Amino acid sequence: MIIYKAKYFLRETANNLWQYKTRHFFSLTIICLSFLIVGLFLAISNNLRDRADDLSKNLVIVFYLQKSLPAAEQDLIEQQVRHSPLVADVRVISPAEASEKLLQDFPGLKDILMNLQTNPFPASIEATLKDPRTPYDQTLRFITEMKKNAGVEDVQFNRDWADKIQSLSRLAQAVGFFLGGILILASFIIISNVIKLNVFARKSEIEILRLVGGTNTFIRIPFLLEGISLGMAGSLLSLFLLLIITKIFPVYLGTSLGALQELISFRYLSFSQVISMVAGGGFVGFLGSLSSLSRFLRI
Amino acid sequence: MIELYHVWKQYQKPGWALSDVTITVKKGEFCFITGPSGSGKSTLLKTMYREVVPTEGQIIIGGKNILKIPDHKIYLLRRNMGIVYQDFRLLFHRRVFDNVAVALQVIGAPMKDMKRKVFIALRMVNLHHRIWDYPSHLSYGEQQRLAIARAVVNNPRILLADEPTGNLDPKLAVEIIGLFKEINKQGTTVIICTHDKELIRQFGDRILFLHEGKLLRKDAA
Ligand SMILES: Nc1ncnc2c1ncn2[C@@H]1O[C@H](COP(=O)(O)OP(=O)(O)OP(=O)(O)O)[C@@H](O)[C@H]1O
């Protein structure tokens, strides 16, 4: 009996959605765009967070050495770095290696480098920290200690970057939730209005259902299902569009930036985010139609 | 058993659509309500399934005061009734089949059962060949027969019919009332509003005559 009813309700819902397709199509578009914006910001935030996580997974301090530093002094600095209890691994990068690496990453820069005649890169020492959770002030003390060396020209610590990107990720998320909140509220209002129109359009039909002995639930369920379908379809559609965007965006960037595309591998939403987007769509639809029914389809 | 006690109905002041109507229709009875246009026949029928709530009076059906049933329980009353409306009230964007099936769908009847019952009901009114058509393609008389099929499809205990033969030719009218008579023989209480004196003469066990909302004649069978 439950299956027969389910069949009936689904058929009824499909019929009704089809009957007012223009109305439903427009509302679907707006709902889809709203969810797309939420999804976009979520994706951006995800990617930034990934980047930050990558960076902080192996924290690296790079000491740039003075140009034409005598080999003996360079060895001395290297020894000093190696002996620090914070450091796990040390790698010395010669000017030649540095320029090679750059050429690998950005082949387009080859001509410029060739024209320079001399190698613009200083030698550097890359120190990987033992523990990514090393307290910041400890690292900082180590860096200031090292800076006292005359041979050390400059120091770069990617923890700063990680922090900056991390906070950007949080910003993107906050903006996403704020905009998303407003847009989803709009979706709610749209769905609630569409259901209201549907209720009015089917007044006589509702009347007949009541006269032949339909319960309130029986009469309401198709309307609720309509709202839920609209919300879910909207969010599903937006996820699909987002998928296309995340696939196309890096390709587009790739053609305009050459080798840089390696740096921008755009990741899609996580599984749980996808699920919550779809469920959220359904929930917004459910609430939208429920609010309409409680106002316009009282017993 | 359907009992009406001192039922009054006023739609607008002045004038009463029903004034002080007291009737009792016993279980299994077959009864006509007649009277001139505007005399309150439809109103009287509508009070019995509570589409119209009387201004005064009490209505008791099957021992229950139907005016005391809460709105969300009224479906229980209506599920026991088959009703043919004067204005048919068909679902015009549903097929003939669905129009009859809806009476079974609301009670959650299984699909297999439903198909069989719908077909039988449509054959009774000789409309089974139009089962997949839309009501808007049917003539008035055919629409009326469709409304009748919907009313009888789930063997109601009470059958209320408002001018069920208004658009039918005399031969078909006799057939339809004959059908109601058959249903009545199986224990269903039948109340029919009609203008048709010929039908009343032919089938009338009991006739209630309304005039300006008042009951004029109460002759039991
Ligand atoms: N919804 C309504 N609002 C106001 N007045 C109404 C309403 N329904 C019926 N009436 C009035 O109540 C009176 C009785 O109407 P009713 O429909 O019961 O008559 P009837 O006997 O069924 O007539 P007919 O034979 O033409 O169908 C009429 O005067 C009608 O104008």
Ligand SMILES: [Mg+2]
């Ligand atoms: Mg009438």
